Amino acid sequence: MEAVKIALLGVGTVGGGVYKVLQQNSREIEMKVGARLEVVKVLERNLERTKELGIPDEIVTTDFSEITGDPEINIVVELVGGVEAARSFVKASLEAGKSVATANKDLIALYGQELFEAAHEHKVDLLFEASVGGGIPIIRPLKESLAANKIEQIIGIVNGTTNYMLTKMAQEGSDFAEVLAEAQAKGYAEADPTSDVEGYDAARKLAILASIGFNSRVTFPDVHVEGITKISKEDMAYAKELGYVVKLLAIAKESDGSIEARVHPAFLPTNHPLASVNDVFNAIFVRGDAVGDTMFYGRGAGELPTASAVAGDIMEAARNILHRDRGRHGCTCYDQKPIKDIGDTRSKYFVRLVVLDKPGVLASIASVFGNQDVSLNSVIQKRKIGEMAELVFVTHEVLDRNIQDSLAIIKAMPTVESVANLIRVEGDEF
């Protein structure tokens, strides 16, 4: 039986996981692919790590040219992370006629086009299942199983750190700062949590999902991003009272030939399939014109779950090599659809205001909404804060531009102390 030869770039958390999975399930993998998958080179500086994984010294190198220069290596697995080094490694590998598997969402979300073109030119595969949703099969199901659908919307919980934090806030009634400290202590959040809590990580993943779902290039800068740092325990309490949970959602929709892509916290009905996705779990909800509503759920990060996805890609790349069918799935961005301005998107909104507690205030605010075409679904007036009262509105579906204009006017009113929060309400009732 033939062997397909593999180089691993980096054996940190995910790379080590890939090495372990290829070893521990080697028989299954061989039976399914029809060839042995042999790791013949590992690019890694940390020799303690390679020893710990039981990787033979003679296959460890710090010289990338040993990999591109070895014609026997068929598949390169990029797991060094970061962007610039990864980009040059991946590009050079593709140009050397090697198929590439990567878990690097930053790379794909930023340089996808360039890399897919290189893969196409050199008739090799560039696979990236692990870049979104960790171990959850989502890229390939979107590209293949659901390929006969016009995708209408994709809603993802694709960042485990923030989902863990929001779950804790909901369960414990604690505030953002407390939960962040706890998540950092547990290693679920990084010392600099910006990329997670500001939604950048989710936005990169959304760019990838939207590009595939709508067959048109969506990049990280195309995504409107708001993080979860302003979510307070008061917002959480209102969500619960109104029958919602709070989630950081990555939303992409196509309508009238244009694409909207946005990441922000949102209220979601408790009976929506995504509402019970808790802790570090991820899930991606996909609505297609034929399939209707589907959801893909699992661990969005971690050594072995991510390795599961990378190893699945390696097997696919190996199969394509054995069947002389490389470049089987190229880039599917055959359309060029415009990206909607966030002002042109439509949502329902939860608005929490602190206002002077006196007659006529509600009426004057309601009339501002009315003048801006913002129709209200419900109003709650309950909490008193000294001289002030808290006013909560939930709108019907309105244009983002109109709610923003309303709030600009409302903020300037002398009877209004502050706009405490503005949170979109998403997801149909189930």
Added chain:
Amino acid sequence: MEAVKIALLGVGTVGGGVYKVLQQNSREIEMKVGARLEVVKVLERNLERTKELGIPDEIVTTDFSEITGDPEINIVVELVGGVEAARSFVKASLEAGKSVATANKDLIALYGQELFEAAHEHKVDLLFEASVGGGIPIIRPLKESLAANKIEQIIGIVNGTTNYMLTKMAQEGSDFAEVLAEAQAKGYAEADPTSDVEGYDAARKLAILASIGFNSRVTFPDVHVEGITKISKEDMAYAKELGYVVKLLAIAKESDGSIEARVHPAFLPTNHPLASVNDVFNAIFVRGDAVGDTMFYGRGAGELPTASAVAGDIMEAARNILHRDRGRHGCTCYDQKPIKDIGDTRSKYFVRLVVLDKPGVLASIASVFGNQDVSLNSVIQKRKIGEMAELVFVTHEVLDRNIQDSLAIIKAMPTVESVANLIRVEGDEF
């Protein structure tokens, strides 16, 4: 651009859906596959139906030999249902060198081996994504995305009719017979509901899932099956009180090199990902050694959802034809693992007994359980029914054989009126 030529066998509900999807999304499909997919022949007797779908008369036939005899036809889509006619159509098509897509679970669960061998021999594809979970991508994710895993367990809610009924029973507190009548009136249950309510439909789907998950042939007769007809509103009420929902589960596990496959109603913790799968929705929960827990959710039946899966298979078959890579995924049953006797499987159990309400009865029953190695997790004694009392036990995980032996002894005790129900408790707490 080339065209790939397709014959549809049957344009009933699903076949009509496939025709519609291929028409309405023809541009997307062509762009992704790299060729037009052209329906050139439709085997159908009902000309009203073909007219309604706008199928040109000249491509409609009742003579199957026109399809096998046409060398231009590359793909045959079997949607006639039933077993014997479908089997001969599929086999003849494979033997004529045509790839086949089918939604026919009965056919695959019963004659999978024979048909996969024919596909292998003639180097063509036999694809069947729609046979389990309707539109939900599950067959291909199991075969490809999760291929690097050793699958440990598969738990499915794979029958929409019974899930709808159990959801209604839970929500409305109504009894089985009422809900069945309602489901029949709505068209969710057939006039003869045996295949759904007795679990046979779910068992066929489980046979297919288990065969793929554990790489060893599991057929319908290998599956232990119990239906939902004995589930009462009392059981539902206890489930709720104890923090569970009642679902008809299709469970397959591998342990110690052997496979267990069973379909039965079960209590499932309310925080299990499958617990919030309601109404006619299906979901398949898969645990792999690398990926951990994943779940695939969506519509398990219906015209367009099922057509979505079939059309995805047609696209795959077309791609394989264009790439001269047919027979890419053969049968993955490369192992022959024994099937566990149901007596050798382990579960927790909910046991509901009606007993004489007098001292010593509980002690004597508990001692029977103890003697049979059935350790108890909790006991509830609450409802009185005249002279009788209802006793409810929840066991720890025990051998099925031991609980059955215990109940045989308990049933024969003069103080025991009846064993009102015995329901497994499945699924880890989340």
